[in-house]
Amino acid sequence: xxxxxxxxxxxxxxxxxxxxxxxxxxxxxxxxxxxxxxxxxxxxxxxxxxxxxxxxxxxxxxxxxxxxxxxxxxxxxxxxxxxxxxxxxxxxxxxxxxxxxxxxxxxxxxxxxxxxxxxxxxxxxxxxxxxxxxxxxxxxxxxxxxxxxxxxxxxxxxxxxxxxxxxxx
Numbered sequence: 001x002x003x004x005x006x007x008x009x010x011x012x013x014x015x016x017x018x019x020x021x022x023x024x025x026x027x028x029x030x031x032x033x034x035x036x037x038x039x040x041x042x043x044x045x046x047x048x049x050x051x052x053x054x055x056x057x058x059x060x061x062x063x064x065x066x067x068x069x070x071x072x073x074x075x076x077x078x079x080x081x082x083x084x085x086x087x088x089x090x091x092x093x094x095x096x097x098x099x100x101x102x103x104x105x106x107x108x109x110x111x112x113x114x115x116x117x118x119x120x121x122x123x124x125x126x127x128x129x130x131x132x133x134x135x136x137x138x139x140x141x142x143x144x145x146x147x148x149x150x151x152x153x154x155x156x157x158x159x160x161x162x163x164x165x166x167x168x169x
Contacts, residue, residue, distance in 0.1 A: 004101060005103075006030060006032075006033055006103065007025055009105055010035045011036070011038065012138070013039030013109060014039065014108050014138070016046050016139075017139040018038075018050075019048065024143045028147070028149075031059040033069060034062050035065065039107075073100065074100060077099055079104060080101070081117060082104065082141060082145060083126065084135055086126030087125075088125050090145060093125055103145045
């Protein structure tokens with residue numbers, strides 16, 4: 001069964017970002033969606049290294065285009081485009097946990113195509129930052145929003161104790 005939390009990367013370019021996001025998806029029981037074209041191959045050493053040994057646990061779905069992605073999801077899904085052009089703050093996202101949620105991030109150089117964003121302008125959100133930066137790192141943004149989602153869902157189905165060690169504090 002697929003997760004209700006979905007991280008979508010539109011035409012990602014940097015393998016290390018995708019590997020890091022894949023590891024985040026495993027940690028938060030999220031499904032990772034990749035929309036082609038990518039700026040690398042999936043056997044890229046940097047991609048594999050940044051995802052560590054978690055690749056066997058990644059729920060990964062690849063899509064040939066944005067239109068294919070849209071056709072593949074339930075029409076009642078919740079879509080949130082995270083973009084520097086967002087019309088609302090990510091703090092305004094009203095998560096609903098009874099339907100799939102898709103957090104959609106654009107490629108590192110230019111984001112999600114503006115023609116796509118115009119079709120979903122009411123679903124665009126911006127992570128507030130100081131005026132000293134143009135943008136934040138993609139994998140950091142995906143981790144922030146994934147954490148925000150699971151926090152609002154009271155960390156449902158996540159371990160609240162260290163699961164890998166016998167000796168604890």
